[in-house]
Amino acid sequence: MTATRVCALSELEQDAATRVEVDGVAIAVVLDSAGEVHAIGDVCTHGDISLADGFVEGETLECWAHGSAFSLRTGKPLNLPAYEPVPVYAVLIDGDDVLIDPTVKKEI
Template sequence: MPESESSGGKEDQVATRVCAKSELGLGEAIRVMVDGVAIALVIDSVGNCFALGDMCSHADISLSDGFVEGDELECWAHGGRFELSTGRARTLPASEPVPVYQVTIVDGDVYVDVNNQVDMSAYRASS
């Protein structure tokens, strides 16, 4: 779920401010905590911002230590790749998606709403 832009209206904001967008570089992932949830906050190569659950679904590895390539975040440990917009696992050994949360940019600040996830039911591996 890519970011949505807004201006003003911070009093209506239900999401949590995590940083200024200008603090992040293109193709960068950082770990942030929002209401006790570990998030891999990612800026892709064209400046879109995404928030994914920070744990690889294959192993208990922090995805924010991985690599951003195109529209994917790659786990540094075993090479599993996850689609930024959906959390869908694209390569083995990862087969289950990771959560993706709503990101909003307000006056240049990045907000993440951990109560607003992408519906991943279509991306789960069949059993």
């Protein structure tokens, strides 16, 4: 599989998450305050909650329901109640296009 365009870079709001779906895989795409784009699994590992509805702070995305924060770089939870990581995907920026291949996990 090849990377799929999920949105335009210009459509992303800084320090906010956007939910996209590629081949049935829900992904939260985040433009952080440093201008870097991240893609992590959109479902909190503590509960079936969309992380894209959560809060971005620095390099973390916090689940709005129970407060678990996940590293945008590693997918690892930084606090309880979540203890399992979410997947992190490689992001390719091509001009204004944001591309993600959900079959390729980002090397950490």
